[in-house]
Amino acid sequence: MGIAGKKILLTTTHQNIRSGGSIQLSQLARALTAAGARVEALFNYRAGADRESSNLTALEQAGVAVRFLRFNRWYHPAQIWRLRDWLRRGAYDIVHTHKGSDLSLVLLAGAGLPIPCVVNTRGVNFRLGLNRYKYRSRRLDRIIVVSQDSRRVMVDCGVPADKIRVIYGGADTERFRPLPAERAPVRAEWSIPPDALVSVVAANLVRQKGHGDYLEAAAALRAAHPELWHVFAGGGDQAPWRERAAELGVADRVIFAGFRRDMERVYAAADLSVMPSFAGEGVSGVLREAMACGLPVITTDVGGNAELVRDGETGLVVPIRQPAALAGALQRLVVDRELAARLAGAGAALVRSQFSVAHRMERILALYEEVFRDKGLPF
Known part of the structure; x- marks a missing residue:
């Protein structure tokens, strides 16, 4: 029998497919x-949402039934009742939630309903x-x-260890792979010289992602390595980070690329990738993607990132909130291109063998x- 024919509901409180949990759901x-499963993907309803720019149309074209239900954190009785009716009529074999808030709603709304399998994916620490x-x-x-x-x-917080399973997120290795033909056109888009070295930080512009620490590291290297450029690829308010880059004297070397749906092309234009986050990471998906594209990576020792980036083997790991250490790691990869190539090769091989979709x-x-x-149920 297997999974073929099973009716599966995948839920998230995300409104689109732009960040880690929703990408893994997709x-x-x-x-x-x-x-061969019959899959419905339930997203948070938002009036006026653009299905195309949210990547939802592509999911529908792959044969997934995309549905919407208004979620909020207040668990209004009407909201719970609508979801309960949805679960009852759906008669799902598996309900797989991808956020804590939609798990709460499913547990409340599904009380007493015969759902054979309820699973939650928790992507943060x-x-x-x-x-x-x-x-x-x-x-x-x-x-x-x-x-x-x-x-x-989770175990430290009292969750039974026997119901927890570690399953690493996966990179789409067909999409994320070296694309040398894209290097020149993407650099031209940003007016970056062909002979420059480019470091990309792929993360939304929120404080805990560590852009501030990264900018301090970039400033420390400016005089010694004027050939080093920095690309921030991620959504969010650019104004405070542009101001900080100007204060540190690196504004002319920092590109704010915004949210990109073509990250494989962004990586093609880069020479290395950095994740300077200091809180909240499970294992950063952008590290898997950059490694699959053949880039050497640097990460802070946050969450489970060091389980993917093994210091000196598949990348470099530095302590959180230490710009000087981050600058040192950047300089190592800028100066020692043989080391960079060795780490890149080992990282790509690891992702293909253990961290793929x-x-x-x-x-x-x-x-x-x-x-x-x-x-005791058939599968």
């Missing part, structure tokens, strides 16, 4: 559909507060975390089967 939805109790619910069959570090945090899909299918077998 990849899973496509893979399950290709395997923040400690749990009062919300820890929902993860202990008997109606939640398994919790997928994306790193050993995230598992440790296909590898993640195999693990999730095995988890679904485990739940069904434990309950």
Whole structure:
């Protein structure tokens, strides 16, 4: 039997496919559909949302039924009732939630309904507060975390270890691969010289992603390495970061590329990629993508990133909130191009073998089967 024919609801409180959790949901939805499952992806409703720019049209074209329901954090009774009716009429074999808030709603709305398998994916490593109790619910069959570090945090917060499984996120290695033909045109778009060295930070412009620390590191290297340019690829308010770059004297070397749907081309224009975050990471998906594209990477030792980026083997790892250490790692890769090439090759091989979408899909299918077998249900 297997997954073919199973009716599966994947939920998220995201309104589009632009960030880690929703990207992983999209990849899973496509893979399950290709395997013969009947998949619905339930997103948060937002009036006037542009389906095309949110990548939802492409998901529908892959055969996934895209649905919308208004989610909010206040758990209004009408909202819970609508979701309950949805779950009852849907008669799903598997409900797989991808955020903490939609898990809460599913547990409330699904009380007493015969849902054979309920799974949650938790992609961050923040400690749990009062919300820890929902993860202990008997109606939640398994919790997928994306790193050993995230598992440790949940166990420390009292979540039963036997219901937690570590399944790393996956990179789409067909999409994210070296694209040398894109290097020159993308650089020309930003007016970056062909012989410059380019470092890309792929992250939304929010404080915990560490752009401030990165700019200080860039400033420390400006005099010694004027050939080094920096690209910030991510959505958010650019104004405070532009102001900070000007204060530090690096404004003419920092490109604010905004949110990009063609990150594989952005990586093609770069020589290395950096994740300077200091909080909240599971394992940063942008690191997997950059490594799959053949770039050497630097990450701070946040969340489970060091489980992917093994210092001196598949990349460089530096302490969080230490711009001087970050500058030192950047300089190593700028000066020692042989080291950069060795790390890039090892990183790409690791992603292809252990951090691909296909590898993640195999693990999730095995988890679904485990739940069904434990309950004596056919799979």
